[in-house]
Amino acid sequence: MAESKPKIKKEVVPMPKQRPEVRRRNFNEVALGYTEKQAIEEANRCLQCPKPQCVQGCPVEIDIPAFIRLIKEGKFDEAVKKIKEKNSLPAICGRVCPQEGQCQKFCVLGKVGDPVSIGRLERFVADWERAKGVAIPKLAPPTGKKVAIIGAGPAGLTAAADLAKLGHKVVIFEALHSPGGVLVYGIPEFRLPKSIVQAEVDYIQKLGVELRLGYLIGRIYTIPELLKDEGFDAVFIGTGAGLPRFMGIPGENLGGIYSANEFLIRVNLMKSYAFPEYDTPIRIGRHVAVIGGGNVAMDSARSALRLGAEEVCIVYRRSREEMPARREEIENAEEEGIICKFLANPTRFIGDDKGWVKQMECICMELGPPDESGRRRPIPIKGSEFLMDVDTVIVAIGRTPNPIIQRTTEGLKVTRWGTILADEKGKTSLEGVYAGGDIVTGEATVISAMGAGKKAARAIHEYLMGKNS
Numbered sequence: 001m002a003e004s005k006p007k008i009k010k011e012v013v014p015m016p017k018q019r020p021e022v023r024r025r026n027f028n029e030v031a032l033g034y035t036e037k038q039a040i041e042e043a044n045r046c047l048q049c050p051k052p053q054c055v056q057g058c059p060v061e062i063d064i065p066a067f068i069r070l071i072k073e074g075k076f077d078e079a080v081k082k083i084k085e086k087n088s089l090p091a092i093c094g095r096v097c098p099q100e101g102q103c104q105k106f107c108v109l110g111k112v113g114d115p116v117s118i119g120r121l122e123r124f125v126a127d128w129e130r131a132k133g134v135a136i137p138k139l140a141p142p143t144g145k146k147v148a149i150i151g152a153g154p155a156g157l158t159a160a161a162d163l164a165k166l167g168h169k170v171v172i173f174e175a176l177h178s179p180g181g182v183l184v185y186g187i188p189e190f191r192l193p194k195s196i197v198q199a200e201v202d203y204i205q206k207l208g209v210e211l212r213l214g215y216l217i218g219r220i221y222t223i224p225e226l227l228k229d230e231g232f233d234a235v236f237i238g239t240g241a242g243l244p245r246f247m248g249i250p251g252e253n254l255g256g257i258y259s260a261n262e263f264l265i266r267v268n269l270m271k272s273y274a275f276p277e278y279d280t281p282i283r284i285g286r287h288v289a290v291i292g293g294g295n296v297a298m299d300s301a302r303s304a305l306r307l308g309a310e311e312v313c314i315v316y317r318r319s320r321e322e323m324p325a326r327r328e329e330i331e332n333a334e335e336e337g338i339i340c341k342f343l344a345n346p347t348r349f350i351g352d353d354k355g356w357v358k359q360m361e362c363i364c365m366e367l368g369p370p371d372e373s374g375r376r377r378p379i380p381i382k383g384s385e386f387l388m389d390v391d392t393v394i395v396a397i398g399r400t401p402n403p404i405i406q407r408t409t410e411g412l413k414v415t416r417w418g419t420i421l422a423d424e425k426g427k428t429s430l431e432g433v434y435a436g437g438d439i440v441t442g443e444a445t446v447i448s449a450m451g452a453g454k455k456a457a458r459a460i461h462e463y464l465m466g467k468n469s
Contacts, residue, residue, distance in 0.1 A: 010113025013042040043071040053106035059451025088161035094123025140167035153181020155238035155437030158453030164207040173215040218404035241438035251349030260396035285391025292396035317345040426456030
């Protein structure tokens with residue numbers, strides 16, 4: 001009699017996390033990670049499809065079935081090596097990559113139940129390796145070529161790691177005093193501990209990458225100076241999108257109104273949550289409103305709650321279905337007591353006699369036909385204005401690129417939005433100059449920036465090896 005196949009579990013193995021009533025008052029990581037037993041149990045859900053669909057959803061091309069099979073067999077060291085063949089930042093991706101809209105979206109098991117939790121398994125093996133000791137792979141022989149990477153964010157770090165593995169001398173120039181870009185200034189400690197980011201950066205430095213902090217390219221050096229005077233053979237621009245966007249409505253300059261950029265930089269990079277141990281205080285009122293519906297809005301709202309706000313309300317002009325934030329982050333925020341007010345948009349801010357915001361006027365919205373993003377366009381409902389009492393407002397409606405490199409690099413073509421024009425491989429209008437991530441696409445995800453860094457590294461390698469010595 002033929003032996004029957006074991007039944008595949010349709011439900012995902014839940015990941016342990018802090019209880020809402022506890023975590024809403026601390027900045028410790030919310031998700032606690034899988035145990036070895038839980039990771040193997042979740043890996044056993046993978047069907048090991050002959051023609052896996054999940055890989056097509058991974059911007060950095062990880063062999064997903066292979067690393068999951070190795071977890072299933074308890075070969076955690078081999079599993080992380082398999083991931084690192086393609087991805088040098090697995091502990092970061094496992095935490096903040098929107099897997100539900102990428103690799104897990106294509107998981108066949110998702111048609112009959114929960115998709116395999118690929119991101120949680122990636123995080124598990126990355127954390128397992130960090131606890132045991134990170135192995136450094138064998139590098140290609142030195143090529144004698146030298147590459148400058150502008151920006152130590154996800155795109156720059158990925159490009160640097162891939163180019164170092166290929167034997168090139170790589171130097172990263174980072175304007176801030178800490179490496180990581182948006183990973184350190186934009187994402188809170190409770191979602192991505194900064195020690196994790198530093199550990200990933202340490203790994204990349206062990207590949208031979210040199211890191212120079214406090215170097216604002218466009219001021220200390222221009223890109224032409226790097227190529228002509230400093231001996232670099234190619235340059236990759238991965239400076240991200242770090243300038244805040246504002247609404248342009250009356251009262252936006254009142255005290256108590258922050259851009260999400262300023263707010264999160266103070267909280268994350270300058271550690272205002274640990275005041276007075278770190279000398280960056282931040283003023284948070286009792287009633288906080290956060291404008292926007294993306295992950296940055298969720299991060300801002302959840303940070304404000306942890307800093308002592310009595311009530312935090314996210315104001316979003318579309319409905320819950322259109323929110324771009326990850327479902328998991330929306331659920332975490334609501335569990336913690338964050339209020340979401342949908343189909344509303346601010347029209348003006350009202351201040352007190354000392355110049356601090358005290359109220360926010362909003363107008364109700366309704367959804368019309370889809371716009372260019374594919375989401376239904378929000379339309380104001382005439383005469384539906386209402387007032388909200390607020391004493392802190394955080395504007396989280398997007399970010400744009402810093403224009404300093406574009407303005408100091410003659411011949412570098414840009415769009416009308418200030419992003420750099422580059423082809424699918426990252427090649428710009430200047431020879432030997434490549435770009436990728438948010439500086440090209442506008443604000444997007446960490447993993448899409450990493451994918452762009454990987455493609456650009458491949459193209460830079462081809463350019464360098466085809467170039468006459």
